[in-house]
Amino acid sequence: MNLVWHRADLRLHDNPALGQALKEGPVLGLVVLDPNILQNTSPRRRAWFYQNVAALREGYARRGGVLLVRQGLPWEVLPQMVGALGVKQVYAVRNFTPYARFRDQKVGSVLPGRVNWLDGQYIHEPGAILKPEGGPYTVFTPFSKRWWAARKPVLLEAPPHLPAVSLPPGFDLGVIPEEASDVPLPPVGEEAALGALEVFLRDKLPRYHQTRDGLAGEGVSRLSYYFTLGVLSPRLAARRALQVGGEGALKWVNELCWRDFSGDLLYHRPEMLTQAFDPRWNDLPWNDDGELFSAWLHGQTGIPVVDACMRELRATGFLSNRGRMVVAQFAVKLALLPWQKCERAFRDLLLDGDNASNLQGWHWAGGLGVDAAPYFRVFNLVTQAETHDPGGAWLRRWVPESGGRPEPYKAQALDLDLARRRYLAAAGQIAKKPDWAARSREAKAKSP
Ligand SMILES: Cc1cc2nc3c(=O)[nH]c(=O)nc-3n(C[C@H](O)[C@H](O)[C@H](O)COP(=O)(O)OP(=O)(O)OC[C@H]3O[C@@H](n4cnc5c(N)ncnc54)[C@H](O)[C@@H]3O)c2cc1C
The missing domain is CATH 1.25.40.80 (Serine Threonine Protein Phosphatase 5, Tetratricopeptide repeat)
Incomplete structure (x- = not known):
């Protein structure tokens, strides 16, 4: 019997780990509830994860299969399962964040020659x-x-049936925790x-x-x-x-x-977890202002488009890409709030929160060196609302006090003109500095 260890692949369709394992014989599915991930995420995201694990378990059961669930550190849980069930091989879809790579390397080292990594996350x-x-x-x-x-x-089809597996009598399938979400969740599975x-x-x-x-x-x-x-x-x-x-x-x-x-x-570039993609931007004059951070996070800045975005995100767990760019740019370029703190708080509110996409989004919108986004492009927050919410229906919904108008509806938490000038002055100085990190990377890539 073989084990399919599901991580960021809670599906049976187009699942190369499952496809490969099935070629070798009967399979059991496994989800490990890893405290390093789950204790580090928000209740809404945990609830979304648990409910999708439950849907995967149902998918296995409908096809005659079994999905086991265990709590613990994967490098401890997997050897236990392999030993207890006489598992021959483990199959998993490869993941790539710094923690995922650390975890998988550890699991590979405690089960040498037994873990097969397949593509499928991207x-x-x-x-x-x-x-x-x-x-x-x-x-x-x-x-x-x-x-x-x-x-x-x-691509691979979902298997219509799964071969029967026999588990030792009374073998515990494992409980999927239930957690309440503070936002309505989309249909699961x-x-x-x-x-x-x-x-x-x-x-x-x-x-x-x-x-x-x-x-x-x-x-x-x-x-x-x-x-x-x-x-x-x-x-x-x-x-x-x-x-x-x-x-x-x-x-x-x-x-x-x-x-x-x-x-x-x-x-x-795993260092982008904490450092600006172009390290010169680490030198912006960051302003760890708790009150301004809280006004941004709770949609109380007085700037309708920023507040509508953050209120919608808090209430639903979703925000449009345009809205994400607006609030990230406001936080980084205008408020100069430490971007790491904002990125983290923002990710916790998103149901789709994903390290790689969120980091890329923050580095890109904040002009921290990802892609060719020029630092001097600073959104006009009134024009953003006028162009991308003509008529103001979305603004009115999330910030009724604004009456759907894009101009500030109360005293602003930040003087936008001053903030723009402050940012452009500091950024202009930084942009003149030589980009030593990029030069050294280029030299390294060219060296034989
Ligand atoms: C500051 C900021 C933070 C972001 N954080 C996240 C995040 O944590 N998780 C996340 O999945 N996306 C993130 N994005 C990217 C993008 O905003 C969302 O993927 C998109 O809004 C999700 O809505 P959708 O599924 O309707 O996208 P659609 O417009 O329907 O696009 C289809 C799919 O393409 C991918 N995608 C779209 N735009 C992007 C993008 N700019 N970068 C990477 N992938 C993209 C997503 O998987 C998306 O589901 C972020 C963008 C910004 C600017």
Whole structure:
């Protein structure tokens, strides 16, 4: 018997670990509730995870299979399970965050020759898309050109049945904890995700390239919370979108390419967890102002577009990409709040919170050196609302005090003109400094 260890792949469709394990014989599924991850996340995200684990267990059961659940550190739990059940091999879809790589290396070392790692978290895994001369990309457009040219992976169907496994009598299947969420959760499980994908492809994909930028997030898929836990395969989603075709499909799949780019950036540059991607930006005059941070986090700055974004996020666990850019740019460039603290608090509110995409988003929107985003582009927060919420219906919904108007509705927590000038002056000085880190990386990449 073999074990499929599910982590960020809570699905049976297009699951290469499951596919490979089934070629070798009967399988058991396993989810390890890892305290290093679960104690470090918010109740809403834990609730979303547990409910999707429960849906995966149902998916196994419907096919005649079994999903085991255990609490503990994976490098302790897996050897116990292998010993207790006489497991031959373990199969898992590879993950790439710094903690995931540490964890997997430890599990590999306690089960030498027994763990098989397969691709499937991304369309092209971190490390797979490299410059022709070798080395990772730091700018999206050339990365995306190579990404689009790369051969797309072969997809796998969900198995209709799973071979029967016999467990020792009374063997504990393990309990999935229940936790209340402070926001309504979307429908759980892969059937719901696959259904939502089809509805999006039919109703919204054709106009996605025109509607994706709205602050209300109405023209987008809202599939990110499924992708983050791997409840939906991004490989399958991209394939289905390209089968539908058109300009909307190309734009949407390009967003999935951004997801891969985010994974790739963190894989090659784990220091972006705490340091600016271009370390020169560590020297911005950060302002750890607790009151301003709290006003930002709770949607009480007096600036309608910022407050609407943060209130919507707190109330729903979701925010449009435009809204994410606005609040990240406000926090980093205008308020100069320590970005690490904001990124962390923001991630805890997101149901789709994902280290790689969130870090990339914060570094990009904050002008901290990811991609070619110029530091001197600072959003006008009134224009952002006028352009991306014409008519003000979304503003009115989340900040009724504003009456749907984009101008400040009470005394602002920050003087925006002053803040803009302060940022541009400091950033202008920093941008003049030589980028020694990039030069040394380039020299290293060129050295034989
Ligand atoms: C400051 C900031 C923080 C962000 N944090 C996260 C996060 O924690 N988790 C997360 O999944 N996305 C994050 N994003 C990216 C993006 O905003 C969301 O993926 C997107 O808004 C989710 O909505 P959707 O599923 O309707 O996206 P769609 O527009 O339908 O796009 C389809 C899919 O493409 C991917 N995608 C889209 N845009 C991006 C992007 N800019 N970067 C990476 N992947 C993208 C997502 O997987 C998304 O589900 C962040 C962006 C910013 C600017």
